[in-house]
Every structure is written in structure tokens, then in C-alpha cells.
Amino acid sequence: MTNTEPVTSFASLSPDMVLDALDSVGLRGDGRLLALNSYENRVYQVGMEEGPPLVAKFYRPLRWSDEAILEEHAFVAQLVAQEIPVVPAMQLEQGLTLQEFQGFRFAAFARHGGRAPELDNPDTLEWMGRFIGRIHAVGMQQPYVKRPALDIFTFGEEPRDYLLAHDFIPMDLLASYKTTVAQALDGVRRSYDRAGAVRNLRLHGDCHVGNVLWTDAGPHFVDFDDSRSGPAIQDLWMLLSGERNDMQRQLADLLAGYESFCDFDARELYLIEALRTLRLIHYAAWLARRWADPAFPAAFPWFNTQRYWQDRILELREQIALMDEAPLWPV
Template identity: 55%
Template sequence: MNTHPFATLSPDRLLDLVEALGLQPDGRLLALNSYENRVYQVGIEDSDPLILKVYRPSRWSTAALEEEHGFALELAERDIPVVPPLIINGNTLHEHAGFHYALYPRRGGHAPELDDPDTREWLGRMLGRIHALGAVEPFAHRLSLDPQRMGRESRDHILAQGLMPAHLLPAYQSLTDDLLIDIDAAFARAQGYAVIRLHGDCHPGNILWTDQGPHFVDLDDCINGPALQDLWMLLSGERAERAMQLSDVLAGYEDFHPFDLRELHLLEALRTLRLMSHAAWLARRWDDPAFPPAFPWFASGRFWEDHILALREQAAAMQEPPLSV
């Protein structure tokens, strides 16, 4: 018997969530690509479809969810291109049948062309505007980027979970012991950077591009942290390529918000923390029935071999000097 909380999200239950807000769904439901939460396109009678986002129970407090929505609304009020939740009956966050949820307008677009310098500079300008507002005050109820939580706790969870083949455990533990020391050293070198409100998960899949430029979606992971957390995922390729890409991004970014060059010490540490925390996220969610079919490779020995190899590459990258711009 499936006892996961999302198991009760039948089509009828999903339509009930929409009807509880006084809207009339037409019965059309399309599941969208989301695993942490559940997201659907919902047809509405005599109107455009809406996006229904049902939050994973117990992940965020009500105050933290409201803070995410408030940040999105603040950005939208300043014509910064994000997709905020709709205000319905005076609220953006709703609760029904044991679930918190929100409705969003449907927005199309495609991934940004990150090999174009003009696109990179445009994205930099938008992120500079987001961070200028984010720097006004920190979140009170959301997490802060924490290398202990993302690194050490992720590593310890993987070691305890039992999904990694036993013969790989000694290599993984030794490697991550060294990486955690290097990550702490990187944060020590960058000491003094400003902690601001961030998008938090600003990978290209969360940026939709149209003829009018970019708009940012999915603030579900918005946190307090260093500005670089929202920039480094726009970079790829060899070291020289990444330096050029970062220069383009900062050319636009610094039109609206200063960038502290000390944060460049964090770049490879942040990449390493994302690798470690992503693996731990999959391990923590493995009891969710949506995860094994979506990530069948995760429980294989090949995945863990590749993961250790990626972490070894990060260990080497963290010994290099920071990018220069």
C-alpha cells in the first residue's frame, strides 16, 4: 500500500483544490516535470489554463512558503521578470485537504542560449536587479546556504542510507573527508561576503526565454546566501570559457548591484556542495514512488562510480586559483 502523502493526489483531489478557490476547472490535467513538489497544468472553464503547484508536506513551514511568495511579488512589483503566484481571495498560499498549494499563470519560453555573450549579459542584468532587492533584508524564515548541511550532512546521510555499493564506501568517505576540509577553507577565504536573498536554484531550466527576454520561475529553493550561488550555474566548459562567461554575466550584473570578488573563492565549493546535496536529495526521496521510475540509474553501482569520479574532479578544481574576470 502506498502511504506517501502525494499518493492521495488523485485527479479528483487536484480538481477539488482548484474548485476550493472558487474556480471552475474543465477537467483537463497535465502533469509537469516536477519531483520535489507536484505541478500540473489545469484547464479552466472559459479562461486560460493555470499552473497548480502542490507543495511537499512538511518540507517548508507556512511562514517560509509565504516568504517565498512575498519575495516573488516584490520582484514582480518592480517589473523584474519572475512568475509570481496569483492572488486569489486575498492570498497566494492556500490550504485544503492537508496540502499547501498555489496557482500560477502559465508562461511559455525556452532555455536561454548561454553561448551568446549578449544573452549572458542580459541575464546578468536581471540577476543584478534581483539581488539589489534581495540585499535589502534577508529572509527570516527560509534556510541559509550552509556548507555543513549541504556537505557534511549530505555525506553522512549517504553513508547511512545503504544505497552505495559497499566496496565504494571507503573511497567515498576518504574523498569527502578531504572535500569538506577544502570547502571550509574556501568559505574561510571568502569570509565577509554579503548574505542576501537569492533565487537559490538558478539553473537554465528555471529560466524561460522569449522574444522579450528572460523570466525566472520556481523560487521554491530561495534562500539566504552569497550572490555567486545564482551565477555559477550559468557557467560551463573549460576554465578560460567559464572566465569569459562570468565576465559577460558580471558586465550586466554590476549595472545594478556590486559583486564582491571574494566570492570567486566559493565557485568550485558551491559546485561540489551541489553535487553532494543532489545525491543526498535523491537518497532522501527514494521512498517517494515518483523517484525510482524517474531516476532508475540512481541505485546502480555505475551512478556511484561516476559520482565519485565527479567529486575527484572537483577535488582537483578546488586546488586551482579562483577565476579571474
């Protein structure tokens, strides 16, 4: 049996409690409740007695402070004020976006439909680039104070230390993982050194296709729960895929739209594979931290197996080589 951080269980968050929580702030559900795909928090589409369905998010206890959640809500509200297509938390009791019911903090959001964007379409990429540029133009206006930055410590060294301090990695792979993750983090540091003093700004933080809803009117960016401060390229690189030539073309399309609203520092191209490496380390530690939550073994049965850690070692070795390659185009 492995060790994980103490986790306040979501087990007591029953459908009745979800409906009672919403009722406590004047939102009367009609009994229709659909659990949406979320593991970090618990998120539900809730049918209402009057009006369209809402989305209710119940925050994982102990993850963010109230102040950090409200910082995110305030950032999204700033984006809405600039007519950027994001989904803000609703103002509920006493005009507050964050509510509490029987120990659970929650927020409500309007439901927005849509489909995944077609990232093989240059016009779609340019369109998304324009809105990411607009998000970043607002994001650089002021810093986060309560939310941590996305950097080598928070996404690399601290997650690495957590994994090595707990009994997740098989003993026969532990030395290999230690050596490989150390080499990978050395590569990340070299990448940051090559990039130099790049600007940090408030980001979406998890800008992949699953967090973009596309309609005929364009994109809606959803789920700012992982919003942090970091380099602008963090919100762009996860939209790139395929071979090097494919990523060069995709990035050119994104930046054609992005730079209509926000300058891009080409030195950040040195950080693409470094940020990918940090995300891989952080993701493994995230699964480890959440392993006591019954939803995680059910959803990720392949985690914590011999094959899983063998694959992570190979993955990091590939990243070590990629970080030493030239950026997607000359800087």
C-alpha cells in the first residue's frame, strides 16, 4: 500500500447534497444531475426548475485557498469585461462567486455547448491564436498574488521530491528513475537559461483541446482551474502536434492571430520541450497525490504498475534528447 497526502473525501457529496447546496443559494434544481468528466474537482450539469441547466463545480478540499480560487474568478471576470469568450463563475449569495455548503466550496457556471476545435485547419488555429493573445494581453496587466507560478520548482523539483519520498516507483526502477529525472530537470534548466528572462503573466494554464468548446461563433475557453503565472508559450504549445514540420506550421498559424493582440518573445520557443517535460513529471505526481481518492484507481488502473514507470523513464529520456534540439525556428 502506498502513501498519499491526506485527502478529504468526496464520498459524502451525494446528489442530494449537490442539489441542497445549490438550493441554499437560490438555485432550484429539478432533479436532473449529470456528472461531467472531471477528476480534480466534482463537476455536474444540473437541470433547473426555471431556465437552462447550469454547471456546478465542487472544489477539491485543501487544493486551493479561497483567495486563490477568487483570484481565478476575478481574472476570468476581467476577460469577460473585454468580451473574450470565457465562462465566468456566477455571482450568487451576497454577490459572491464562491459559496460553501456543509464543508464543500462550490461555484456555478452557465452551461456552454460546443465541439472540439479542428486544429488541422489554419483558420481555426489563427482564430484561437487571436483569443489567446487577447487573454494574455489582460493577463499581463497584473500578477497573481495567491496562485503559484508554473516553474521548475512547482512543476518539476517539488513533484519529483514527492514521488521519491513515497512508495510509488518500484524498487528495481527507482535508481533509473532518479537518474533520468535528474537529467531531465538539468535539461529543463538549460532550456530556461537559453530562453533568458522571459515574462511571466497570468495564463489559462491548461489550454488543450479539451478545454476549448468550438461553435460557429468561434471558441469558448473553459476551466481556468489550473490558471497560474508562467510564460506565454505554455498556452500555445499544447495545441501543437505531429512531426516537426507540422508543429512549425501550426505555431505559425497560432502566432499569426496571437500577435494581432500581444507581442510574442521568440526566445520562449526554447521552453516548449522543457514545459512538456515539466508537465510529464507533474502529471505523475498528481496521480500519486490523488491515489487515495477512489475515483483515481478506477479511472487510471494503469498507474503505479511496472509498465507505467518503465514508460515514464523512456518518455523522459526522449524529452532529454528533444530539449537539446534546436527550437522550432531560429531565435
